Amino acid sequence: MADLILSPNFDHADDFYADLLDAHEGLEKQASDALNARLILVLANHIGDNGVLRQALHAAALEQE
Numbered sequence: 001m002a003d004l005i006l007s008p009n010f011d012h013a014d015d016f017y018a019d020l021l022d023a024h025e026g027l028e029k030q031a032s033d034a035l036n037a038r039l040i041l042v043l044a045n046h047i048g049d050n051g052v053l054r055q056a057l058h059a060a061a062l063e064q065e
Contacts, residue, residue: 001051004059 010016024032044053 002049004052004055006059 023035027035047053047056
């Protein structure tokens, strides 16, 4: 099992963030939430490692505490 990478790991993060915001532009809340859900599933499929995905879920849950 690989470990989740939490340090910056890709170039042009600001460009991706802008693209993400553009993808949500003009969407109502329900459509925006659905886009986020589809994106999560696409990225989870790309990662393909349940252990890493569990680590990501745990890391994301800690951010809410």
